Amino acid sequence: MIISSNFYKLCIFLLFIMASCTGENSKKEESIIENNANRVITLSPHLAEILFNLGALNTLVGVSAYTDFPEELKYLPNIGDAFVLDIEKITILDPDIILAWESGTPQNIVDELVNLGFKVKIIKSKNLEDIASSILLLGDIVGKKKEAKKIANEFKVGIKYLKDTYQTKKKLRVFFQIDEKPIFTIGGSHFISEVIDICGGINIFSDVKQIAPSISEESVVSRDPEVIISRELASNKMKFNIWEKFEDMSAIKLDNLFYLTARELERPTSGLVNAGREICSKLEQARFNYELYNNG
Numbered sequence: 156m157i158i159s160s161n162f163y164k165l166c167i168f169l170l171f172i173m174a175s176c177t178g179e180n181s182k183k184e185e186s187i188i189e190n191n192a193n194r195v196i197t198l199s200p201h202l203a204e205i206l207f208n209l210g211a212l213n214t215l216v217g218v219s220a221y222t223d224f225p226e227e228l229k230y231l232p233n234i235g236d237a238f239v240l241d242i243e244k245i246t247i248l249d250p251d252i253i254l255a256w257e258s259g260t261p262q263n264i265v266d267e268l269v270n271l272g273f274k275v276k277i278i279k280s281k282n283l284e285d286i287a288s289s290i291l292l293l294g295d296i297v298g299k300k301k302e303a304k305k306i307a308n309e310f311k312v313g314i315k316y317l318k319d320t321y322q323t324k325k326k327l328r329v330f331f332q333i334d335e336k337p338i339f340t341i342g343g344s345h346f347i348s349e350v351i352d353i354c355g356g357i358n359i360f361s362d363v364k365q366i367a368p369s370i371s372e373e374s375v376v377s378r379d380p381e382v383i384i385s386r387e388l389a390s391n392k393m394k395f396n397i398w399e400k401f402e403d404m405s406a407i408k409l410d411n412l413f414y415l416t417a418r419e420l421e422r423p424t425s426g427l428v429n430a431g432r433e434i435c436s437k438l439e440q441a442r443f444n445y446e447l448y449n450n451g
Contacts, residue, residue: 313428387414
């Protein structure tokens with residue numbers, strides 16, 4: 156089966172933990188943690204970003220496709236995407252360890268690398284707790300324990316602040332829209348759904364087990380969101396237009412349609428705190444609009 160680069164890009168944004176792209180697997184891997192690894196290859200953009208934040212850019216000898224932030228990571232050798240790796244290039248780069256992503260690296264890729272004799276460590280990044288743990292684990296691997304502890308603690312403090320500040324405020328029903336053709340959203344197990352909850356929102360599809368389900372217009376309307384939020388991308392500036400015909404939907408009546416600009420929303424790293432601040436800010440504006448509409 157040929158999987159297009161556009162599909163993979165959608166998976167990267169949709170999920171950054173999207174088991175539905177690659178399938179949930181009980182991964183085969185080397186049970187090792189390489190302390191002070193000097194030559195590291197990452198198979199997911201967010202893993203390279205975490206290493207960069209730890210001050211371990213010098214350990215990175217290869218990265219996967221779409222590793223484009225921070226800027227410095229763009230110039231590292233590209234070893235392929237999650238579905239097709241350049242094994243010859245990986246062999247030449249001679250990594251001490253290859254870091255895979257639990258929900259984004261297919262089982263056959265992990266098996267192939269291990270069978271070829273490469274040391275592979277799979278990193279879990281499904282929820283907010285996992286993010287802090289993954290930072291600490293990567294710090295162990297590249298000998299940056301002190302830096303990792305600092306970043307992980309700052310992440311936990313940032314999330315706690317948002318939770319303490321916003322979680323008990325008026326609850327609003329939130330629809331998080333990823334795309335419109337077809338319409339994708341997030342289920343309750345996605346880390347963005349966690350952030351919405353922390354900000355005092357209720358993901359209207361939190362009962363859906365799929366991490367990134369495709370849903371219908373009718374299912375959105377029937378759940379009557381009071382807020383619609385989406386990531387602002389140049390390609391989807393008009394994605395909210397599909398809801399304008401539903402004049403009785405609460406989000407339309409309240410004018411609670413918001414684009415998010417924080418690129419950190421796309422990846423499970425410590426930068427998610429910044430994205431959380433923006434989501435919480437949009438929900439605060441939505442509460443203001445709600446009060447204005449009902450009491451104005």
